[in-house]
Amino acid sequence: MKKLTGDAELAQKVLNLRRGGLHFDVIADQLNLTIPTARALFDQAMGEHDPEFQRALETDRLDRLHASLWPRAVKGELDAVDRVLRISERRERVAAVPKVNEHSLRKAFDQSATTSAELNPGWDAALVEAGRKIADRVDEAVSTGEGQEVTKALYLIPHLNNVLREMLATPASRAATADKTPPPPRTEGKLAQLRAIQGARKSS
Structure with a gap:
């Protein structure tokens, strides 16, 4: 040789x-x-x-x-x-000059995961990792792919939205949770309420 x-x-x-x-x-x-x-x-x-x-x-x-x-x-x-x-x-x-992958979606997802008060680092680790994988795939396709590849990757966005909803990291999911919050317990019983109403009538 x-x-x-x-x-x-x-x-x-x-x-x-x-x-x-x-x-x-x-x-x-x-x-x-x-x-x-x-x-x-x-x-x-x-x-x-x-x-x-x-x-x-x-x-x-x-x-x-x-x-x-x-x-x-x-x-x-x-x-x-x-x-x-x-x-x-x-x-x-x-x-064409290749685009730089700025990982913008991944950075935004990580910020949502970091600031969420509802996440448990242990229990929700798989959920967060799934979201990261989806965000990475979209970022990669947008920076390096062409039309059809980018379109396919964007179909992953609804799946990422599902992850964000599970994390209570969307306005709608937070609003829905707030609506289901039970009212604070009353500090007085019905008898006391009736007496208060009767007292108001006598004074009038």
Whole structure:
């Protein structure tokens, strides 16, 4: 097996094979390398192009596909036109700056859990953890996903609302609990109340 020597030509061969979609085990076998060496050469070649390895590689693949289909597309071949348009859409998504996951929903949920006076840290641990999992999933989808993935994640919001209701962390659940609070016990009996009414009548 060859060892990593920093050979730029060999690194370029690894890059070209990877551009073609070959996995590193196949590349290593074809070039008589170890898999770690093939990966290191790939990183070396990509580092000369762009530090964002995967994005640069995907952009390069799309550019090559676009170039191969373009002559047919300009001739009016509808299947080629359709593929060029899809490649352009894909290129825009790849080139877009990734969103930062600010974990905003998780932070808001944690604040609700921390300030709730009704939660028992021991008994309600599973309930709180379920809410955290849902909040994390929504935050991740919103920051890294695309339209359909975000829509699916937003379907989890009603489940999160159910958790919040169980925690009495929604206005409606708190109001419903307040309405069910029994009235304070009367300090005097019915006989005393009747006497008070009679006394009021005599004085009038």
